[in-house]
Amino acid sequence: MTADEVLTALELRHPLPEWAFFPELQLGTGTSWLNGHPHAERRIDAWAISCYADNTSVAYEIKVSRSDFVREMKDARKHAGVFDVASEFYFAAPAGLIKPSELPPGTGLVEVNEKGRTRMKAHAARREVAFGANFVASLARRAARRSKVHTLQADVDKMLRPILNDYSIWSKVQRVCPDLDLHELYRLLEEIKRAR
Numbered sequence: 001m002t003a004d005e006v007l008t009a010l011e012l013r014h015p016l017p018e019w020a021f022f023p024e025l026q027l028g029t030g031t032s033w034l035n036g037h038p039h040a041e042r043r044i045d046a047w048a049i050s051c052y053a054d055n056t057s058v059a060y061e062i063k064v065s066r067s068d069f070v071r072e073m074k075d076a077r078k079h080a081g082v083f084d085v086a087s088e089f090y091f092a093a094p095a096g097l098i099k100p101s102e103l104p105p106g107t108g109l110v111e112v113n114e115k116g117r118t119r120m121k122a123h124a125a126r127r128e129v130a131f132g133a134n135f136v137a138s139l140a141r142r143a144a145r146r147s148k149v150h151t152l153q154a155d156v157d158k159m160l161r162p163i164l165n166d167y168s169i170w171s172k173v174q175r176v177c178p179d180l181d182l183h184e185l186y187r188l189l190e191e192i193k194r195a196r
Helices: 003-013 066-073 133-165 167-176 182-195
Strands: 019-026 043-050 057-062 088-094 108-112 118-122
Touching (some): 003 043, 003 057, 003 088, 003 108, 003 118
Parallel strands (some): 057 088, 088 108
Antiparallel strands (some): 019 043, 043 057
């Protein structure tokens, strides 16, 4: 299983409009360290925030190899700053890669199975957090970049919709792939692009 597959599973775990999901998010802006934020250059593999009343924020560190996890456990600095921006912190990994007993205190574990489905294996401790201006600036920058990507996806959707609305074509696609939806189609198109 690849890190991209784990990331896709995490994004599906946090759907809009309930959640805002951000892959590979920097903890601050490039100059934040000048203002006393030593962890501003660090990145979180994924971060999500509930858009509802509780505003739960969740950070994820993705691990797809045992050696990478073991190496990370030897360097506590890797998690520095994450607890400042997330009310919950989880490792996300293929099923069976990490044992809950190996987790650092306060962290949790989300496993991803071979079908791309997630399962909460160990719950993280919940903390209260207050985001600093540098982290909010990092979020705004990422949201602006993602907005451009979503505009492109909307354009692709406009091009595909007539084809998908043609019952004869769509029924053939559904016979071959009965569970395929438009989101899955986008994912498949991305895989095709990467393979070229």
